[in-house]
Amino acid sequence: MGKVYLEFGNHACAKAAIRAGCRFYAGYPITPSSEIAEKMAELLPKVGGKFIQMEDEIGSMAAAIGASLAGLKSMTATSGPGFSLKQENLGYAYMTETPVVVVNVQRQGPSTGLPTQPAQGDVMQSRWGTHGDYQAIVFSPSSVQEVYEETIRAFNWAERLRQPVILLIDETIGHMRERLAEPENVEIWNRKKPSLPPEKHLAYKPEEDDVPAIPNFGEGYRFHVTGLHHGYDGFPTTDPKLVQEFMERIQRKVLRHKDELLKYEEYMLDDADILIVAYGSVARSAKYAIKEARKKGIKVGLFRPITLWPSPEEKIYELAKNMKCVLVPEMNMGQYVLEVERAVKGASEVHRINKACGELIYPDEILRFLDKFSPLTV
Amino acid sequence: MARFETRITGTAGQGSITAAVILAKAAVEDGKYATQTAKYGAAMRTGVSIGDCIIDNEEIDFPKVIKADAIIIQSQEAYDKLKIPSISGDKDILADVKDGAYVILDKDLVKHNLDRDRYKVIEVPMAKVAAEVVGKRQVMNVVALAALQEITNIVSKEALEKAVISSVPERFVDLNKKALEEGFKMAKEAL
Numbered sequence: 110m111g112k113v114y115l116e117f118g119n120h121a122c123a124k125a126a127i128r129a130g131c132r133f134y135a136g137y138p139i140t141p142s143s144e145i146a147e148k149m150a151e152l153l154p155k156v157g158g159k160f161i162q163m164e165d166e167i168g169s170m171a172a173a174i175g176a177s178l179a180g181l182k183s184m185t186a187t188s189g190p191g192f193s194l195k196q197e198n199l200g201y202a203y204m205t206e207t208p209v210v211v212v213n214v215q216r217q218g219p220s221t222g223l224p225t226q227p228a229q230g231d232v233m234q235s236r237w238g239t240h241g242d243y244q245a246i247v248f249s250p251s252s253v254q255e256v257y258e259e260t261i262r263a264f265n266w267a268e269r270l271r272q273p274v275i276l277l278i279d280e281t282i283g284h285m286r287e288r289l290a291e292p293e294n295v296e297i298w299n300r301k302k303p304s305l306p307p308e309k310h311l312a313y314k315p316e317e318d319d320v321p322a323i324p325n326f327g328e329g330y331r332f333h334v335t336g337l338h339h340g341y342d343g344f345p346t347t348d349p350k351l352v353q354e355f356m357e358r359i360q361r362k363v364l365r366h367k368d369e370l371l372k373y374e375e376y377m378l379d380d381a382d383i384l385i386v387a388y389g390s391v392a393r394s395a396k397y398a399i400k401e402a403r404k405k406g407i408k409v410g411l412f413r414p415i416t417l418w419p420s421p422e423e424k425i426y427e428l429a430k431n432m433k434c435v436l437v438p439e440m441n442m443g444q445y446v447l448e449v450e451r452a453v454k455g456a457s458e459v460h461r462i463n464k465a466c467g468e469l470i471y472p473d474e475i476l477r478f479l480d481k482f483s484p485l486t487v
Numbered sequence: 488m489a490r491f492e493t494r495i496t497g498t499a500g501q502g503s504i505t506a507a508v509i510l511a512k513a514a515v516e517d518g519k520y521a522t523q524t525a526k527y528g529a530a531m532r533t534g535v536s537i538g539d540c541i542i543d544n545e546e547i548d549f550p551k552v553i554k555a556d557a558i559i560i561q562s563q564e565a566y567d568k569l570k571i572p573s574i575s576g577d578k579d580i581l582a583d584v585k586d587g588a589y590v591i592l593d594k595d596l597v598k599h600n601l602d603r604d605r606y607k608v609i610e611v612p613m614a615k616v617a618a619e620v621v622g623k624r625q626v627m628n629v630v631a632l633a634a635l636q637e638i639t640n641i642v643s644k645e646a647l648e649k650a651v652i653s654s655v656p657e658r659f660v661d662l663n664k665k666a667l668e669e670g671f672k673m674a675k676e677a678l
Binding site for chain 1: 508511512515519520521522523524525547548549550551553573574
């Protein structure tokens with residue numbers, strides 16, 4: 110194990126980004142994400158990287174994409190209002206197959222909402238926020254330790270699949286200090302390079318793994334990048350065959366790795382007849398509540414998706430079909446519960462606890478539900 | 488050791504949040520788990536700030552204070568006016584404090600009517616020791632931490648000293664070490 114120390118959630122994100130090889134950050138400050146920008150501004154120049162504060166979130170998303178096309182691992186961080194502004198260019202990154210990590214430290218919305226208080230209201234936006242069809246990759250850490258680990262994982266997958274990866278934190282975790290054990294060794298993945306010389310290489314021609322070896326600008330390859338549908342040379346096309354092929358491929362390049370992408374924690378599920386599905390900071394309230402409930406003999410367990418998207422739908426179904434009921438507590442008015450309901454396919458009752466007032470869900474709020482629904486008390 | 492929740496309160500500027508950070512650092516130094524959070528929102532209504540720290544031998548699930556095992560109160564304003572907004576209405580300073588908890592408050596600055604059968608009330612002259620014995624009123628929060636250590640032993644003295652040293656500018660290291668020493672002594676006398 111490497112260094113063990115007390116670290117601030119947002120700073121753990123910045124440090125892990127540097128460790129993953131991030132050398133470009135563009136952003137516009139917004140609570141509760143600003144400490145990521147602050148730390149990146151401090152760390153990047155020390156490793157030869159570049160930090161730029163742009164005029165707004167639209168510009169910062171564009172700059173991060175530009176830097177990535179020029180070959181640098183890039184990121185930006187924001188919160189709800191800024192995440193909304195980034196959506197258009199986020200779509201551009203899916204379309205142009207540009208690796209980029211977008212961090213959203215969620216606060217209570219809609220609009221400017223509650224700048225300093227936590228929420229999980231951007232779960233569906235992270236999946237469907239920009240128009241068109243694409244496969245979002247979204248990781249939701251639950252501790253400062255996991256912020257560090259998931260940031261590195263986000264960069265790795267962004268580079269490998271050449272597309273955005275979203276790290277969905279919330280204010281509780283971003284603004285919390287906690288024990289961090291920096292792993293001694295981390296696996297770092299880099300984007301692949303073209304194997305053919307410039308005169309023979311087609312930038313957007315997919316390879317066997319469905320990912321094209323798009324060259325970095327400035328390395329001698331000339332090619333075209335556009336948000337329009339494009340052929341293998343990168344120039345616009347309306348050819349239905351090419352467009353359909355592209356649309357299927359950008360879904361497939363993610364979904365073929367779904368097993369590898371999915372990461373989750375299963376907690377006290379062996380004999381459980383009540384299943385809680387919770388993620389991010391709320392999963393910690395759920396764990397606390399489960400320990401208390403177990404003392405009373407209530408058989409309850411937790412499934413905590415760390416990868417929110419692609420969704421662990423098959424896993425949720427497998428677990429839910431043997432349960433008396435499923436509970437989804439969230440700091441929003443009911444978002445991931447919709448995905449859980451879809452996954453459960455009616456095999457079990459699905460209940461929800463929704464709190465969207467800037468206050469973390471407390472364990473006793475979950476316990477009250479468990480007391481009511483436990484077979485012990487029926 | 489089971490989960491131990493500490494809340495540190497005072498008027499903004501008294502270093503309550505810094506003290507919570509130092510305490511959490513010390514716990515990690517001791518090889519324990521710790522979380523540190525600050526309460527926002529309250530400071531918009533009054534000049535009171537809150538630093539929370541949870542310490543446990545095991546990984547900490549819920550990261551915030553549920554019922555504090557110890558609370559430090561550094562000012563009258565904190566004692567009188569602290570209102571923590573919550574979904575079930577504003578809560579006063581003792582709402583999140585466990586029965587039987589240590590309530591450590593400044594002997595000269597905080598007038599109170601605490602039920603001594605309900606709480607372990609410990610009155611110590613933190614401000615006076617900081618200003619007159621150590622020589623700088625600003626180190627009151629470190630004197631308070633020393634008192635908390637002496638009374639609860641929640642972190643080791645060595646870890647606390649290390650955490651303090653790593654949290655202050657070099658020119659203030661000796662001053663803060665003295666604040667710890669005097670704080671330990673003060674608390675011993677009060678017990």
